[in-house]
Amino acid sequence: MKILLIGERYSSNLGDSVICESVKYIVEKCNENIEINFADLSCREVMLSESSLIKYLYKIIRFSLRKLRKIGIANIDNYYINTIEYKYLIKSNYRKTKYDLIIFCGGQLFMDHFTYAVKYFMNYSIDASTNVIFNAIGNGMKFDSLTLTEYINIFKNKNIKSISFRDSFDFIKKLNEEYEFNVNPFFSFDPALFACEAYGQQPKHVTKINNIGLGVINLKDKFLNEHNVNIWIKLIALLNKGNYCCSIFVNGSNEDFDIAKSLYEKCTEMGLKVNIEEQPKSGYELTMMISKFDLFVSYRLHSHIIGYSLNIPSISISWDKKVSDFFAIIDRSEYNFSLQDNEIDIYDSINMMTLKIPQNDKIVNMKENILKDFKNYLGD
Incomplete structure (x- = not known):
């Protein structure tokens, strides 16, 4: 059996790489004889050989389309223009290989930014008569998202054999009730738990x-x-007073690392004691970096999922509903803070956690459910 795993494998946000490698591990755990290939959803690896x-x-095509759009001749959205090259790249690089199954590994793929990339891979699956x-x-997505209708049409495709979501499932159920996907979606846990x-x-x-x-x-x-x-500066000052060692880190993004360097420089100028971790370049490096901490405070969802997998407690600052959803799933909502909360609340939560360090007791059942899902995908 030959499988194509699709995800944001080469994204600078390394949580997506961790998802892809975790899915590979899960598939091999279910059946070690399966042949696995990867495809980056944003076509980064095939662009290198273009x-x-x-x-x-x-x-030139993108430039021309933007001009036509600006003067009102072409009624097309910018997401289509930005990804128009993917259609050619996917068709030219994958049409010669026949796969028995295509799996979109996970991550926040149900959004305007990825609609057309997903559509072009789906077109490939239709041409190859491959299950997805x-x-x-x-x-x-929201009800008023620009490409929602386009994505709903993707979910109506007959090649799709299973659809699962990790968050905002009430919204997904409403969409399915109104538009009827090819199969009923179900809730599943993020594979990066592995x-x-x-x-x-x-x-x-x-x-x-x-x-x-x-x-x-x-x-x-x-x-x-x-x-x-x-x-962050005020929290670091409190951590210094509490004699904690603290290190600034990122999930890999260059933009995040710019903020990290700026924060580190300001702390240094103020005489605060804080380290800055090197910018990780792979999912492995990100996981190894997180494994050094006894606890961490973070924004990025997959830092928390990796930490939970490693049995390292964490405190979230929720900038997106997916973060608060995850903390609700693992029964740790009391450690989920909003952008409006202050450093004293977070520091108090750290001190409270030193008295009772939470354990990830639920993770065994969560992993069993993930394995069950994949055995169903693979026909075991």
């Missing part, structure tokens, strides 16, 4: 909290970024 002529041609699985997809095993690690047994990670994010809003840097 000819200069083709790149230039599509640059959408696994533990994250939701980034990050610990996928990277050959053992769960950590934290008995004392000393080394604390501080995972920052670029919120792409000048006011919010400045506000949150100030909160």
Whole structure:
């Protein structure tokens, strides 16, 4: 059996890479004889072999379409224009290989940004008569999202044999009731819960909290970024007074790392003691970095999922509903803070956690459910 795994494998947000590697581990655990290939949803790896002529041609096409759109001749959205090259790349690079199954690994793929990339891979699956699985997809859509209708048409495709979502499931159920997908969607857990095993690690047994990670994010809003840097500075000052060691880290994104460096420089100028971790370049490096902490405070969802897999407690600052959804699933909502909460609340939560370090008791059942899903996908 030959399977194509599709995901944002080469995204700079390394949580997506962890998802892909975790799915590979899960598939091999279910059946070690399966042949697995990867495809990056945004076609990053196949772009490397694309000819200069083709790149230039599509640059001209994108420029022309934007001009036509601006003067009102072409009624097309920018998401279509930005990904028009993917249609050619997917068709030219994957049409020669026949797969028995295609699995979209997971991550927040249900959003405008990915609609056309998913559509072009679905077109490939139709041409090849290949069954498709959408696994533990994250939701980034709303009822007024620009490409929602386009994506709903994708979910009506007869090649789709299973659709599962990891968050915002009430919204997904309403969509299915109104538009009727090809199969009824169901809730499933994020495959990155297997990050610990996928990277050959053992769960950590934290008995004392000393080394604390501080995972920052670029919120792409000048006011919010400045506000949150100030909160971090105040929190680091409190951690210094409490004699904790603390380190700033990111999930891999260059934009996030710019915020991390700015925060580190400001703390250094103020005489605060804080380290900055090197920018991770792979899912493995991200997982190893998180494994060093006894506890961490972070924005990015997959830092928390990786931490939960490693049995490392964490505190979230929720900038997206998917983060608060995950903390509700693992019964740790009391450790989920909003952008409006202050550093004192977060610091108090850290001190409370030193008295009773939570354990990930639920993870065994969550992993059993994931394995059950994949055995169904693979026909076991």
